[in-house]
Amino acid sequence: MTSVRLRGLLPTLPTRRTRTPPPPAAPGEVVAEALGVRIERGGRVVLDGVGIAMRAGEVLALVGPNGAGKSTLLAALAADLAPSSGEVRIAGRPAHGWAAGELALRRAVLPQDAALSFPFAVADVVRMGRAPWAGTEREGEDEEAVAEAMAATEVGAFAERPFSALSGGERARVALARVLAQRTGLLLLDEPTAALDLRHQELVLRVCRERAAAGDAVVVVLHDLGLAAAHADRxxxxxDGRVAVEGPPSEVLEEELLSRVYRQPVEVFPHPRTGVPLVVPRRTEADRHLPA
Incomplete structure (x- = not known):
């Protein structure tokens, strides 16, 4: 499918340049924040008074056991889920105060599941990330942004293949490329490494680091504590719906806390070469000889 046909299927946006692209944030500037956010879903409190900030030039990793509220917090930070109390602010303004088109110029979201109902080609899926920039002075960057995003995620080799024909890991990388092509100052990524092999897990987290080094704020939900320790600034x-602790990995990833939070004894020790914390389950010799 050509980009012309694709554009006809995307939401209609103004053709006149009536929207001004947001200026880049200064290093360390708070790009988005949750202030006392409480969210209830299905009669259960999922987040209870959560406060956390995202800063330009940093990678923030959200970790915790299943059901801790990581994805819910990410959805709230994206303004896709309204809190029952508290507030989310993006670029200094309450998130609900931004029109959808303006919000899409300021944050890009990668959900856990990448699904499409139509057999779009990979290149056209990535090009969808440029839709918010139609009618702005930066719409001329479309092809450059798409090419750069596809190169960064190594999906160019199957640019013309239907998205529906890809493996789970390939789809995950294409979905990330779409987010990168959007070129916003805030990236919110929900488990971007879950379906990936070892090489591509490292590739994705390196891309996150590169975007942070370029001045973006990157928030990533991770289950792998080793990846969080190696790549996150915070x-x-x-x-249980709260931020138990937040800070640099060397200070936060502590044995007693993690053992309690995950209800699994762990050991934390420094990597022999880099000093980055390594987190592994605490095992005994007897564990190796348990009956199958």
Whole structure:
């Protein structure tokens, strides 16, 4: 499918340049924040008074056990889920105060599941990330942004293949490329490494680091504590709907806290070469000889 046909299927946006692209944030500037956010879903409190900030030039990893509220917090930070109390602010303004088109110029979201109902080609899926920039002075960057995003995620080799024909890991990388092509100053990524092999897990987290080095704020939900320790500037550990602790990995990833939060004894020790914390389950010799 050509880009012309694709554009006809995307939401109609103004053709006149009536929207001004947001200026880049200064290093360390708070790009988005949750202030006392409480969210209830299905009669259960999922987030209870959560406060956390995202800063330009940093990778913030959200970790915690299943059901801790990581994805819910990410959805709230994206303004896709309204809190029952508290507030989310993006670029200094309450998130609900931004029109959808303006919000899409300021944050890009990668959900856990990448699904499409139509057999779009990979290149056209990535090009969808440029839709918010139609009618702005930066719409001329479309092809450059798409090519750069596809190269960064190594999906160019199957640019013409239907998205529906890809493996789970390939779809995950194409979905990330769409987010990168959007070129916003805030990236919100929900488990971007879950379906990936070892090489591409590292590739994705390197891309996150590169975007942070270029001045973006990157928030990534991770289950792998080793990846969080190696690539994040700050880690927020969620537990029972609250941020149990938040700070640099070397300070946050501590044995007693993680053992309690995950209800699994762990050991934390420095990598022999880099000093980055390594987190592994605590095992005994007897564990190796348990009956199958």
């Amino acid at each position: 880690v927020g550990v969620l537990h």
